[in-house]
Amino acid sequence: MTAGAAKREILARFVALSGPVAVREIYARYGWDERWIKSRLTEWQRTGKLVRGRFRAEQTEPEWCSRRIAEVARRRALAALRRQIEAVELPVFAELVQRWQHVDPRDRLSGAEGVATAIRQLYGVARSPKSWERDYLRARVAAYDPAWLSPTLSSGETVWVGESNAESNAQATILARLRFFSRGTGALWLGDDAPAETATRLSANGLLVLEVIEKEGAPFTTDVEAVTGLTSLAVREALRELVAVGLVTNDTAEAMRQVIRWRPLQTKEGPDPTRWLPADYSPSSNRRVVQRRPNLRRLPKWRRPDRPGGSTSNWGGRWTLVHRLGVLGRMAGEEERAARIARYWLDRYGIVAREMWRRERPRVSWRSIYMELKRFEFRGEVRRGYFVRGLSGAQFATATAVELIRSIAGEEESSKPYVVLAASDPANIYNLPMDLADRDQLSRPRGAGALLVTRGGRVALAVEGRGRRVVAAEWMDRHEITRAKEHLAEHLRGERSARYLMLPDIDRA
Numbered sequence: 384m385t386a387g388a389a390k391r392e393i394l395a396r397f398v399a400l401s402g403p404v405a406v407r408e409i410y411a412r413y414g415w416d417e418r419w420i421k422s423r424l425t426e427w428q429r430t431g432k433l434v435r436g437r438f439r440a441e442q443t444e445p446e447w448c449s450r451r452i453a454e455v456a457r458r459r460a461l462a463a464l465r466r467q468i469e470a471v472e473l474p475v476f477a478e479l480v481q482r483w484q485h486v487d488p489r490d491r492l493s494g495a496e497g498v499a500t501a502i503r504q505l506y507g508v509a510r511s512p513k514s515w516e517r518d519y520l521r522a523r524v525a526a527y528d529p530a531w532l533s534p535t536l537s538s539g540e541t542v543w544v545g546e547s548n549a550e551s552n553a554q555a556t557i558l559a560r561l562r563f564f565s566r567g568t569g570a571l572w573l574g575d576d577a578p579a580e581t582a583t584r585l586s587a588n589g590l591l592v593l594e595v596i597e598k599e600g601a602p603f604t605t606d607v608e609a610v611t612g613l614t615s616l617a618v619r620e621a622l623r624e625l626v627a628v629g630l631v632t633n634d635t636a637e638a639m640r641q642v643i644r645w646r647p648l649q650t651k652e653g654p655d656p657t658r659w660l661p662a663d664y665s666p667s668s669n670r671r672v673v674q675r676r677p678n679l680r681r682l683p684k685w686r687r688p689d690r691p692g693g694s695t696s697n698w699g700g701r702w703t704l705v706h707r708l709g710v711l712g713r714m715a716g717e718e719e720r721a722a723r724i725a726r727y728w729l730d731r732y733g734i735v736a737r738e739m740w741r742r743e744r745p746r747v748s749w750r751s752i753y754m755e756l757k758r759f760e761f762r763g764e765v766r767r768g769y770f771v772r773g774l775s776g777a778q779f780a781t782a783t784a785v786e787l788i789r790s791i792a793g794e795e796e797s798s799k800p801y802v803v804l805a806a807s808d809p810a811n812i813y814n815l816p817m818d819l820a821d822r823d824q825l826s827r828p829r830g831a832g833a834l835l836v837t838r839g840g841r842v843a844l845a846v847e848g849r850g851r852r853v854v855a856a857e858w859m860d861r862h863e864i865t866r867a868k869e870h871l872a873e874h875l876r877g878e879r880s881a882r883y884l885m886l887p888d889i890d891r892a
């Protein structure tokens with residue numbers, strides 16, 4: 384073996400066993416030329432045998448380390464971090480999410496910027512259209528003003544898209560859910576292409592209006608009326624139908640509200656006049672089969688033209704297609720989609736587990752999201768551990784969420800405020816699909832308008848029917864019930880519904 388080869392072999396064995404080492408340390412040990420040492424280390428770095436960085440706090444120069452030793456050291460450091468926090472109970476996690484999503488009065492947002500922040504944190508979540516402004520935004524933004532939503536939608540940054548129940552047997556297509564997402568990321572939640580069966584669910588007017596929007600690009604409501612020749616009511620019903628199946632959207636908040644308030648006027652194909660007859664019925668040759676008289680109670684009520692939703696109120700803004708590149712964006716593949724969803728969930732919950740996937744059901748498998756979260760952990764962006772009892776074992780949290788959950792666990796409960804939120808609110812962790820043997824029965828009130836009043840993450844009051852029935856937890860005394868009832872009344876008073884201000888007597892769980 385030549386002298387050069389021997390030096391090379393000695394250097395390779397030394398860096399493979401010594402851990403992080405700098406060029407000056409190798410020079411001090413062997414006295415070899417520093418340029419030759421650096422050249423060999425750089426060569427092995429390119430081939431993947433070594434990694435370069437700064438591993439020791441006291442070292443100011445670049446260091447090289449064997450990749451195997453660096454990976455072992457990283458795994459041991461992560462294992463030590465996982466052991467530093469003790470798992471907390473569900474109420475502590477419930478309070479964490481409430482504060483993380485600004486539902487807690489101590490962390491409320493304000494103004495139009497606060498509305499934009501709240502919407503961004505809930506990107507991709509599909510919920511009842513009426514609940515967004517009535518429950519979710521009002522719970523997160525202090526003194527919420529509906530005008531604050533307009534700048535967020537008119538800027539073009541945020542897109543709203545409707546959704547219906549495909550399996551519904553209703554004669555009209557109903558707008559069942561609404562979701563917001565950042566322009567160019569719609570493929571994460573909607574897929575890359577419109578479902579093939581969507582066109583078969585549209586009425587003749589719906590197909591005609593859709594064709595006009597495709598040709599015109601981004602027409603106003605009056606433009607659609609002029610091109611199609613349909614009446615104002617027919618155009619609005621067709622637009623409502625297209626929004627309900629998730630094909631079109633608008634760039635204004637007022638148009639979104641008009642669609643939500645609009646009641647269906649027609650059916651998809653018209654009622655079958657023989658639907659009430661027996662299957663084996665055959666009519667007489669001289670007798671016609673006529674349709675039933677319509678139920679007058681089911682017809683839409685007349686509205687004053689000068690009031691919101693009136694016949695002359697203008698549906699402003701431009702109507703555009705949802706399934707186009709500018710809205711859906713172009714995702715590289717499964718890994719990129721999984722990484723984006725993982726970041727959205729870390730921003731939404733602070734701590735991510737499989738239960739989030741089971742509740743939201745994105746178009747990416749949990750396995751792909753889990754692998755991306757593991758990559759985040761190895762890069763030091765998140766920490767993995769068993770943070771919350773009741774959630775699945777594989778849990779990932781940001782460093783800020785870990786510090787916040789520690790501080791929440793150490794606070795006295797008497798100093799914590801009451802929080803009123805909708806049972807369907809994304810900040811309510813009790814509606815996560817968790818397999819709990821001792822689930823609190825009050826945490827799952829029935830009905831679409833159900834509310835929860837919590838303190839310190841614990842359920843204090845379960846409210847059904849927007850206040851028609853209220854049940855208090857066993858741990859509440861009379862003074863606490865009174866205070867919780869006052870917070871509930873204040874919340875309902877904000878909805879400007881006088882019939883909810885007189886709350887009923889409290890039942891005991």
